[in-house]
Amino acid sequence: MTVTEVHIDEMMTPYPDKVRKNRKKHIIIKSAESAACPQIEANTRTIPGIISQRGCAYAGCKGVVIGPIKDMVTITHGPIGCGYYSWGTRRNKARSDDRTPPEKIYTNLCVSTDMQESDIVFGGEKKLAKMIDEVVAIFSPRGINICATCPIGLIGDDMGAVAKEAEERHGIPVIAYNCEGYKGVSQSAGHHIANNNLMERIIGSGTDPRTEEFVIYLLGEYNIGGDGWEIERMLTDIGYTVNCILTGDSSYEEIKDLHFADLNLVQCHRSINYIAEMMKTKYGTPWLKVNFIGVNATIQTLRDMATCFNNPELTRMTEVVIERELARITPALEKFRKICNGKTAFAYVGGSRSHHYQYLLRDLGMEVIVAGYEFAHRDDYEGRDVIPTIKTDADSKNIPELHLTPDEALYQEAHLHLGLSKEQYDTIAAQVPLGDYEGMYPIMRVGRIMVDDVNHYEAEEMIRQLKPDLVFSGVRDKYISHKMGVPSKQLHSYDYSGPYAGFNGAVIFARDVADALVTPAWKLITPPWEEKNGNRSDSDA
Amino acid sequence: MEVMTSDHQVRSVNEDQCQMCMPLGGVIAFKGIEETMVLIHGSQGCSTYMRLSNVEHYHEPVDIASTALNEKQTIHGGEANLRKALDNVIRVYNPSVIGILTTCLTETMGEDLDLMISAYKHDRNLQGVDIIPVPTPSYSASHTEGFWSATRRIIEHYARATAETSGINIIIPHISPADIREIKRIIDLFGIEYTLIPDYSMTMDRPFGGNYQKIPPGGTVPADIARMPGAQATIQFGLTCPEQLSPGEFLRRKYNVPLFSLPLPIGLKNTDRFISVLSELSGRPVPEVLLLERGWLLDGMADAHKYNAEGRPLIYGEPELVYALCTLCAENGATPLVVASGTKTGNLETLLSPILPDACEKTIFLEGTDFAAIDQAVEDQRVNVAVGHSGGRFLTERRGIPVLRIGFPIHDRIGGQRIRSAGYAGTLSFLDRFTNALLEMKYGSYRQHCLEETRGKGGY
Ligand code: SF4
Numbered sequence A: 001m002t003v004t005e006v007h008i009d010e011m012m013t014p015y016p017d018k019v020r021k022n023r024k025k026h027i028i029i030k031s032a033e034s035a036a037c038p039q040i041e042a043n044t045r046t047i048p049g050i051i052s053q054r055g056c057a058y059a060g061c062k063g064v065v066i067g068p069i070k071d072m073v074t075i076t077h078g079p080i081g082c083g084y085y086s087w088g089t090r091r092n093k094a095r096s097d098d099r100t101p102p103e104k105i106y107t108n109l110c111v112s113t114d115m116q117e118s119d120i121v122f123g124g125e126k127k128l129a130k131m132i133d134e135v136v137a138i139f140s141p142r143g144i145n146i147c148a149t150c151p152i153g154l155i156g157d158d159m160g161a162v163a164k165e166a167e168e169r170h171g172i173p174v175i176a177y178n179c180e181g182y183k184g185v186s187q188s189a190g191h192h193i194a195n196n197n198l199m200e201r202i203i204g205s206g207t208d209p210r211t212e213e214f215v216i217y218l219l220g221e222y223n224i225g226g227d228g229w230e231i232e233r234m235l236t237d238i239g240y241t242v243n244c245i246l247t248g249d250s251s252y253e254e255i256k257d258l259h260f261a262d263l264n265l266v267q268c269h270r271s272i273n274y275i276a277e278m279m280k281t282k283y284g285t286p287w288l289k290v291n292f293i294g295v296n297a298t299i300q301t302l303r304d305m306a307t308c309f310n311n312p313e314l315t316r317m318t319e320v321v322i323e324r325e326l327a328r329i330t331p332a333l334e335k336f337r338k339i340c341n342g343k344t345a346f347a348y349v350g351g352s353r354s355h356h357y358q359y360l361l362r363d364l365g366m367e368v369i370v371a372g373y374e375f376a377h378r379d380d381y382e383g384r385d386v387i388p389t390i391k392t393d394a395d396s397k398n399i400p401e402l403h404l405t406p407d408e409a410l411y412q413e414a415h416l417h418l419g420l421s422k423e424q425y426d427t428i429a430a431q432v433p434l435g436d437y438e439g440m441y442p443i444m445r446v447g448r449i450m451v452d453d454v455n456h457y458e459a460e461e462m463i464r465q466l467k468p469d470l471v472f473s474g475v476r477d478k479y480i481s482h483k484m485g486v487p488s489k490q491l492h493s494y495d496y497s498g499p500y501a502g503f504n505g506a507v508i509f510a511r512d513v514a515d516a517l518v519t520p521a522w523k524l525i526t527p528p529w530e531e532k533n534g535n536r537s538d539s540d541a
Numbered sequence B: 001m002e003v004m005t006s007d008h009q010v011r012s013v014n015e016d017q018c019q020m021c022m023p024l025g026g027v028i029a030f031k032g033i034e035e036t037m038v039l040i041h042g043s044q045g046c047s048t049y050m051r052l053s054n055v056e057h058y059h060e061p062v063d064i065a066s067t068a069l070n071e072k073q074t075i076h077g078g079e080a081n082l083r084k085a086l087d088n089v090i091r092v093y094n095p096s097v098i099g100i101l102t103t104c105l106t107e108t109m110g111e112d113l114d115l116m117i118s119a120y121k122h123d124r125n126l127q128g129v130d131i132i133p134v135p136t137p138s139y140s141a142s143h144t145e146g147f148w149s150a151t152r153r154i155i156e157h158y159a160r161a162t163a164e165t166s167g168i169n170i171i172i173p174h175i176s177p178a179d180i181r182e183i184k185r186i187i188d189l190f191g192i193e194y195t196l197i198p199d200y201s202m203t204m205d206r207p208f209g210g211n212y213q214k215i216p217p218g219g220t221v222p223a224d225i226a227r228m229p230g231a232q233a234t235i236q237f238g239l240t241c242p243e244q245l246s247p248g249e250f251l252r253r254k255y256n257v258p259l260f261s262l263p264l265p266i267g268l269k270n271t272d273r274f275i276s277v278l279s280e281l282s283g284r285p286v287p288e289v290l291l292l293e294r295g296w297l298l299d300g301m302a303d304a305h306k307y308n309a310e311g312r313p314l315i316y317g318e319p320e321l322v323y324a325l326c327t328l329c330a331e332n333g334a335t336p337l338v339v340a341s342g343t344k345t346g347n348l349e350t351l352l353s354p355i356l357p358d359a360c361e362k363t364i365f366l367e368g369t370d371f372a373a374i375d376q377a378v379e380d381q382r383v384n385v386a387v388g389h390s391g392g393r394f395l396t397e398r399r400g401i402p403v404l405r406i407g408f409p410i411h412d413r414i415g416g417q418r419i420r421s422a423g424y425a426g427t428l429s430f431l432d433r434f435t436n437a438l439l440e441m442k443y444g445s446y447r448q449h450c451l452e453e454t455r456g457k458g459g460y
């Protein structure tokens, strides 16, 4: 079914005029395959009273970017709820390795200052300071993060000063993130704040250069369900040194060496592009937009990476691994593909996944008819080319931009990081997405919809109108579609499954999707006494 | 929060918390009122997080709107956003009731909700929508108090002096929809009319019905709440409910409705108390089917006792449920050795001490606690079985202690909303689960012992 303006107008009838006008700017129907992406409104304020799927800056900073750093203890400075709610909800996995022993892993902890009324009145600085001392005494972590919640900004606690004093007392980094939930318009603000602090405080503090070959860092991969490990497996087989998955399964110990990277890979563009760009400015490190979700997408990415390094052995091994993996997974994938082929889906997730998963779904013969991000910016839809034209508003101005200059000792031109000549580099940059991201628009087909910050109500109406076979979303809207008889899969936490990345992940994903599509319960909705002749709903159609 | 650990050290760190925040409890209470939408006044993150917690437990759509305050409004006040939010909620959901809960942010800002709402109602000439604000600053209490506060405010809002009715009031704490349904079934057996509040048994656990509605049907009817002051009596399962938040206390003081403050009908003795009061109030004998159910329970208790005495339980969660489960375990020979709640009621120990047998081992009570303190107490008391919500799952991972899931939240297993433990029948299903957890452990280690014996200690 092709979507028209009429559908959209119909959906928006109950909105007050102003809301309708506002929301229309967040929705784009692709009209002609070749046309450039029309401007979409994104990263603007959520409408009060209209249930958005967005979270807060604190959620983006603590929950997404900072929380997974495994050898640091992250303290939530605020009342109890915020900390509780961000406890273990992301399924970012971590394990010990030669640099981080098991007793130095704190990702399962949830530590909060649990502010009480008197702290709100008299300030929470003393409590915070005492708490840092306790955390050091109990856990002796390599570093401590402190994340602010809404009331902190209001009562004016000087977290920075408390952190600085604690740092002097204990001799470990104590980093304060002013990520009060009301900053910006969504968790995206929190990503930016986290990126800034990581860049200023941790990246670049390591002093022992890496001596391995082809050292890469995988930025914006959170290792949900072990995705990062599956990617690491392939890359290691090919011959890369994956120094760190940032921030899923990352450690302070690894992040401080980030500036020794030959190449940064960017998986989730939205949450981590700031670090990638800042490192390019400060150290000259090139970054490559990658996508390890989908078989063909993974192959493309592996080949792009090989192109970047332009090394015959690496290129050969890339093809060897691709061939080996394809031979291994194709039969299993085919089995599930038969079930998935021709089915349609919605994808409403995060700031990258709704784009990435379209590749994997195409591998399975499925098509996404409505795709949307919760907290993306225009460049995630339209591509990085539009960045200079994005207007800053009151909300984005509140997030500080770091103005970095090249590091005198460590900066070197991008091509030198890759061991290439300037000419070689330029030729390659024209072939692969080095320092570039094209956004979601190009993959959308004509008559399909892109929708920004889709809300509860719109999601529901679109499911009603367009009747997809499957809805990919977060858990918050999962059960609306269930109630409407449409199966749904969570793409934030994978419904406790995964990994979904790379070759092995594709098979697991295909299995889960096929399972969802054939769930027998959906065929048993009508009881036998209500079935009309010849209209059996429980047939194996 | 000052946390008393079992070795009585005072710590300021709350490590792995055992409670949630105040508006969350309020949300659940409002979900038990017919045709209601909930709006959280604060930044959008709070409402998004609370939806997440509810959805993961109830596996239902849980719509919670937010006034979505940004940095600017934290300085200039949130009134404009509140008005926009109300406009939109009314347009899209068309509710009869809107419950507004505050957050730490708006409480710290000192927003005067009453004033803003009356101005809004006046300007919009609003008819047919009741707006009920409830202050819920999490820095002063947990979700348990949020639940009681909201329930009381709802009653305060609607209650009117009315002619005497023949019915009774039932006020419940935060329990599973399945338990609400069980309690209703039992009352129905006595043929008494009643108003149960808040009744989220059909709104937070909807049977699949094809036709999805934005506000699920069900919930306590406001017109019935209005008549609560005329009832014969109030039964409130709220031994641990602080007096100033107690809805039953409010009805007693203001309208002289006699209050029966009872424990939750979980466990034989607790259920007996509930049934006796129902029989007394209705003037009817206890229905045959309940006698049968009581008999089955007794039979089960006798069967299970020899195993249960080996249980060394930790019981944690919301105080009302903790109290009931402690009595249940105690009457089955499994004396609770650690009793814990993230909520601070201050009376759990006083309430429970008389019913715990004078055993040589002393029970540790932890209130307003966190899981770090619970974990320490578990070690000190050599606990071998835990009863509570998903927060304690680390006990299995770290210590191999089975966690019998009950209460809220249960997000790592399915069916939390369907766990039925109330009444004689519910008690028996809980007891069987409890006993079987011990048996599973016994046989598990029994096999291990056999293995060690046949192989000789230390293996081949
Ligand atoms: S700010 Fe308060 S109300 Fe909001 S999530 Fe945190 S504890 Fe709960």
Ligand code: SF4
Residues within 6 Å of the ligand: A056, A057, A058, A059, A081, A082, A148, A149, A150, A151, A180, A181, A182, B042, B043, B044, B045, B046, B047, B049, B103, B104, B105
């Ligand atoms: S109070 Fe602020 S930081 Fe905490 S959950 Fe709410 S929006 Fe996020």
